[in-house]
Amino acid sequence: MRIRCPYCGERDNGEFSYLGDAAPTRPDGMGAEAAAMHDYVYLRENRAGAHRELWYHGSGCRAWLVVTRDTRTHAIDDVSPARDVARTRRTGEAA
């Protein structure tokens, strides 16, 4: 596989490591509930199709990335810095 890192350009997947589904959001703060935390830690969708997932460019710029990959074909639609995705998501939640 080849992943187009937004900072480094297209690189071999050997430079990256995989974490998994980017959908779960950590329930932050002292008010967070155990059940919600359990879901965040353990519950994952197993999609056939477009899947947003976290990758780490450990042998490159050390950026965490959100990669949109079709799990059936491995076709990659989008690669974004995880930081930007997280910020946008938080803004969306606030609004």
Next chain:
Amino acid sequence: MSTITLRRAEADSPPVPTGRPQAFRTATGGLIDRRRPLDFSFDGTRYAGFEGDTLASALLANGVRLVGRSFKYHRPRGILSAGSEEPNALVELRAGARREPNTRATVAELYEGLEARSQNRWPSLRYDALAVNALAAPIFAAGFYYKTFMWPAAFWEKLYEPMIRRAAGLGRAADAPDPDTYDRAHAFCDVLVIGGGPAGLSAALAAGRSGARVILVDEDHRLGGRLLAERREIGSRSGADWARETVAELASLPEVTILSRTTLFGVYDHGAYGAVERVSDHLAVPAAHAPRQRLWRITARRAVLAAGAIERPHVFGGNDRPGVMLAGAVRTYLNRFGVLPGQRVAIFTSGDDGWRTASDVAAAGGQVVAVIDARACVPPGLRRAAEALGARVIAGGYVSGTKGHLALKAIEVVDTYGSSETIACDCLAMANGWNPIVHLDSHLSRRPVWDAAIHAFVPGALPSGMVAVGAAGGRLTLAACLETGSRAGAEMAAACGFTAAPRDAPGTDPESTEHTPLWRVARSRGKAFVDFQNDVAASDVELAHREGFRAVEHLKRYTTLGMATDQGKTSNLAGLGIMAELTGQALPSVGTTVFRPPFTPVAIGAFAGHHRGKDFRATRQVPSRAWCAEQGAVFVETGLWLRPAYFPKAGEADWLESVNREVNTVRSHVGVCDVTTLGKIDIQGRDALAFIERVCANPFGTLPVGKARYAVLLREDGFVMDDGTVARMGETHFVMTASTANAAKVMQHLEFCHQWLWPDLDVQMVSVSEQWAQYAVAGPRARDTLRSIVDEGFDIGNEAFPFLACAEVTVGGGIPARLFRISFSGELAYELAVPAAYGDAAWRAIMQAGSTHGITAYGSEALSVMRIEKGHAAGAEINGQTTARDLGLGGMLAKKKDYVGRLMKERPALTDPDRPILVGFRPVDRGARLRAGAHFLAVGAAPSLAADEGVMTSVAYSPSLGHWIGLGLLRRGPERHGERVRAYDPVRGGDIEVEICSPVFVDPKEEKLRV
């Protein structure tokens, strides 16, 4: 017309060369260099061949037709093909450490002194004792493993498996380590062309002329593909000449790379390809500094698949007898190698293409005895031409059996009216159509589709950026190969932004590919093989059908059809065709299995490359390594790091004596230890403290500048990830340490927390593990030692620089350094960090400064003994299954902040009071030795899983106490101090009573630490 001379083969056995070497070699012709004869041996007999031969062509030139025994039935087998699809002619190549089993003789290039042996036979190839398996064939039918060797169960390991392994052998691997090296290369190109036949050469030329970066890969050492094997014309010259000219032009183009002897074995996602180049396989021994093979990782923007096609055999009784060959292979041996595979050749075809063999045999001086065409109607032109050569023509007939023991003597033929006759021949050429090589385009799980026009599967939806041309794309004629190749090359170059001027493909002589496949001869005598390599016969497919294993994946697994190392290159379609007949389905509805990499077997050595032995992984060296090596330190691998374990001195009997001395010296005087291997993470920013609060489980809000604190990090699921220290160097500047083993993981975790969980925190971090050399100076005289290292003006006294103080200082006259008063040993201790470039100098300075105080260097062993004496958890305890509470750290966790792992550590099972918790152990008999890994049992309890109360995690001989001590996780451990349990170690035979105690064995009041 021809002037070749032939020596008649002894009908029933491979002739032994007498005074007439290469008796089956034509007098002229072929792409071999007759001025360069080569000596080689097969099963100990010496033969001669020519430069340009393969082992197979050289054996055939010498009349050797029996080359192996089959996998299951030990049937005599010969050479079926002339390429990488060969299922039969597998040999052991070379000897000694370079011995290489299962090498296909059809692709092994001949070299001077080549040594080959047949496989899977005993005592000899001609008299194979296990050929009796053939008599027991009924019990070896499909599924025999599952049916025959079931009972009694105990027999499997002791009798059945060894027996099967001996009987169903392939070759023997070398007994010694491979003496050769394997290289790894990466390449990038615009257009990758896979295959150097007429289509591939045309594509490479069209793309190359545009200026695109082109890589052309072909498994053969000579490019041209079938053009080298057929007598064809392109323009006004021979196909072989056209290929030579085209290769010459390609070689002159600066952006074109030709990789011959290179098999493209795998297609991976996003334009990544794997190929193996056999750099030195055609030599006895690789040249100095040259690798044996080179693994290529090619990244291409576009790819042209021009891998060609593989001819299909006929399935009839005795179709595996040596002398029965693919018609295309017969033509290859005739035209490319100048070898007559037989003197009297019969042809069994089901299409026009097979007839081409007749004129080639005649042109080479052989006799065509018969052409049997399964079709009732054959083109009159073909019939007339064959008859003109003196051949019998039998249309609408078939071959029903073969005769001869170790080599073909005659065939049995049934004509269209059902009458049979025997025709003497020593070679039978089978032509049953061609299968496009759909392996590579299937590697990404794409299924091929059925093309009714050519009665074969062709590529379906291709991987993005790939196009299939020529025979690989189902376009079987030479004219179509040239045309589709040229067009695809130009289109692919254009897709990469290059301008390719279209040129007309040169003209070729006419040909017909009319063909009606015959999946099997239903009424034939003897075993009719579908898969030669795995000995799967048509009767096995029938059996699978009867027993309900009809789906294609079931058929494959039940019969092992297509599961040999050749992945069924010559067999898959026949198996499907027979199943289609039996089930009354159309062949495409039966489906096809998926091919996976590698296309042909690849040596593990090629994948390993240089990552062998000591070079398997990189080695990280500590800054003090030079001094440690000078002192004769014994090193130990810790992850990638090579750390000094201990420093033996003259007169010390064993490692324990050295370690005891080091520990005693630290506890009585002073010692220095290289702790550079710890992970060091520099964290800075306005929100650095807030960030640390969220990733660490204990509170840091009160940590003042100039102070360090123990830190424990949890995973989000509540288990401990790692521990270390956090030192506050400035208001917004922190240095975190992580354990040696977890350093990279912790760094990745911190980046995750920052970038993904809390991107709004103003904090930055970087690993500085490699930038700082760090030394622990520990013992009552540590301060005295460091006083002459740290520059004047820095007060490191107990009042100004108490326990857990940290500061930026300078050493050795202005060299920036960091000083931490932290202790792993329990002694008065400092850790001094200096820029790595000063690591060696600083170490030597410390040793010199400490010499008047009795300093010793101590290694990771003494470090470990002292941490066990102090009850500190380390890797054996922080093992991914323990919580902070398990490790006795529960009390220090923060209660008023959110942090990673806070909620999940409270899950009921993780707070169960019955969980094993860290305590110390000492043997009741103080002379006894403890063993890590021992399980705890109540005294008198029978050993069982239910009675298990925990496990001993770390042990050491404590020189401070004079006996063995241990740390372990014991159910309700802290409540049980003073109680006795058994440390039970069935693996090493230990079973001793131990006393439960505090994990802190030395200086429990920490009086030595704070002085």
